[in-house]
Amino acid sequence: MPGLASLVLADARFPGGGHVHSGGLEEAVSRGLVSSVDSLEGFLLGRLRTAGLVAAAFAAASVPVSAHCPSSGTSHSRPPLTCDDADVTRSRFAELDAELEARTPSAAQREASRAQGRGTLRAVRAAWPSPVLDDLVAVHPRPHHPLLVGAVCGVAGEPPGEAARCVAYLAVSGPASAAVRLLGLDPFAVNAVLVRLGPALESVVAEAVSAAGAPSSDLPAPGAPVLDLMAQAHVDQHRGRLRLFAS
Amino acid sequence: MSGDHTHQHGPTGQHGHGHLVSFDPTESEPDHHAAPPAQGRALRIGIGGPVGSGKTALVAALARSLGERVRLAVVTNDIYTTEDADFLRRNAVLPPERVEAVQTGCCPHTAIRDDITANLDAIDTLEERFASRDGQGLELVLVESGGDNLTAVFSRGLVDAQIFVVDVAGGDKVPRKGGPGVTTADLLVINKTDLAPLVGADMDVMTGDARRIRGELPVITQSLVEDPSAGEVGAWVLDRLATRVAA
Numbered sequence: 321m322p323g324l325a326s327l328v329l330a331d332a333r334f335p336g337g338g339h340v341h342s343g344g345l346e347e348a349v350s351r352g353l354v355s356s357v358d359s360l361e362g363f364l365l366g367r368l369r370t371a372g373l374v375a376a377a378f379a380a381a382s383v384p385v386s387a388h389c390p391s392s393g394t395s396h397s398r399p400p401l402t403c404d405d406a407d408v409t410r411s412r413f414a415e416l417d418a419e420l421e422a423r424t425p426s427a428a429q430r431e432a433s434r435a436q437g438r439g440t441l442r443a444v445r446a447a448w449p450s451p452v453l454d455d456l457v458a459v460h461p462r463p464h465h466p467l468l469v470g471a472v473c474g475v476a477g478e479p480p481g482e483a484a485r486c487v488a489y490l491a492v493s494g495p496a497s498a499a500v501r502l503l504g505l506d507p508f509a510v511n512a513v514l515v516r517l518g519p520a521l522e523s524v525v526a527e528a529v530s531a532a533g534a535p536s537s538d539l540p541a542p543g544a545p546v547l548d549l550m551a552q553a554h555v556d557q558h559r560g561r562l563r564l565f566a567s
Numbered sequence: 568m569s570g571d572h573t574h575q576h577g578p579t580g581q582h583g584h585g586h587l588v589s590f591d592p593t594e595s596e597p598d599h600h601a602a603p604p605a606q607g608r609a610l611r612i613g614i615g616g617p618v619g620s621g622k623t624a625l626v627a628a629l630a631r632s633l634g635e636r637v638r639l640a641v642v643t644n645d646i647y648t649t650e651d652a653d654f655l656r657r658n659a660v661l662p663p664e665r666v667e668a669v670q671t672g673c674c675p676h677t678a679i680r681d682d683i684t685a686n687l688d689a690i691d692t693l694e695e696r697f698a699s700r701d702g703q704g705l706e707l708v709l710v711e712s713g714g715d716n717l718t719a720v721f722s723r724g725l726v727d728a729q730i731f732v733v734d735v736a737g738g739d740k741v742p743r744k745g746g747p748g749v750t751t752a753d754l755l756v757i758n759k760t761d762l763a764p765l766v767g768a769d770m771d772v773m774t775g776d777a778r779r780i781r782g783e784l785p786v787i788t789q790s791l792v793e794d795p796s797a798g799e800v801g802a803w804v805l806d807r808l809a810t811r812v813a814a
Contacts, residue, residue, distance in 0.1 A: 335681060335682040335683065336684055337682060337684030337688070338682075339672045339677055339678075340669070340670050340671060340678065342672070435688065438688065439684035439685070439687075498672065498673075501672065501674070502673065563670060564671070564672060564673050565672050565673075566669075566670045566672075566685065
């Protein structure tokens with residue numbers, strides 16, 4: 321079914337370990353920076369335009385890397401003719417992996433991205449078996465989440481925009497869900513915030529898709545120093561103290 | 568079908584596991600399916616139960632009584648921080664490298680049932696750490712859930728067997744309330760029996776209800792004050808290990 325992969329990957333019930341990550345929201349809450357639906361909206365908008373855009377661009381750029389190699393559906397073996405360019409695939413993934421690392425200055429955020437990629441990989445291998453996943457894992461055993469989402473959308477035959485929309489949405493839906501759990505905010509109000517972010521989400525997706533065709537060194541690199549610092553503080557200062565989320 | 572067949576064939580004509588499939592929701596027959604194949608990995612036993620029922624104390628007792636005979640490690644899911652892991656380390660029950668703590672994003676039941684990724688990652692970390700260290704690997708991993716409610720059970724994708732711990736001080740009606748933990752866990756432990764006279768709990772009611780609800784599944788009553796080694800539960804765990812090695 322067209323569009324199913326990005327739908328499943330964006331589902332809050334997808335068993336990829338996403339529910340233990342708050343995208344920095346827990347740290348922001350503990351510092352009193354987010355305490356209401358309004359302040360949550362500002363946090364989410366900032367996250368969408370920075371971390372969300374970077375993730376969306378790298379997910380979109382990963383789609384064509386795997387699109388030549390559709391999921392076999394049943395077998396892990398490499399089909400002939402359609403999928404014989406493992407070296408090219410690997411070097412392209414390696415390039416994207418390095419460029420995404422360079423755009424993620426916080427070690428804690430790099431770790432959170434790899435943790436979610438690794439978790440997603442386990443679920444994805446069962447659902448969309450493809451040798452492309454082996455190529456991605458050959459680059460790093462714990463692939464970055466946006467690269468994996470792009471790779472899966474590619475093997476599932478979805479266009480780059482779907483992969484970009486999936487990760488951009490996850491960049492805000494994860495913290496929004498964490499806010500409901502941490503602050504007891506009205507879930508209807510929080511859900512309405514997500515929907516209000518729709519136009520910003522679409523412009524992030526459009527920017528990600530248009531940038532995805534460029535050389536990977538030219539992919540967007542917006543910075544969010546406060547998010548970087550808070551992600552780092554979350555693991556450094558909260559180690560062994562009150563902490564409900566992994567990031 | 569020939570007359571000597573007393574069981575049905577599956578839709579493809581193969582022999583099934585020899586049982587008729589029952590859709591009777593009131594039937595509570597023990598799970599007759601074999602445990603997942605070992606494949607050289609450690610046996611995984613989940614320990615769940617309500618808040619304060621004595622899960623961590625049981626894990627500590629098992630670590631003390633089995634630690635010298637069995638190569639074991641522990642994953643804790645405390646909803647707050649790494650409190651349980653710290654308890655186990657501080658009391659020198661287990662060296663720090665044998666304890667991994669996971670964050671559950673405010674949802675302890677999700678982390679052991681719907682999305683087991685964080686726990687699988689922690690188990691993988693432990694298995695890899697010890698496989699590379701002494702080449703012998705782990706024999707047993709105890710996964711302690713965060714304190715939750717009576718509906719929490721471990722996924723069969725995460726553990727091979729599970730122990731559900733309730734306590735006398737939680738009220739002698741708890742077994743009667745049932746729920747999947749009490750009803751289906753491979754072992755039910757009724758803890759803190761030494762407190763029964765103090766809280767007016769009727770042990771006969773508790774064990775009678777438990778046995779009625781659980782059929783042939785075992786129930787152990789214990790007091791870690793009277794037996795700090797948790798001897799009966801330890802014997803059950805060793806029996807599980809032996810059965811698995813023989814299989």
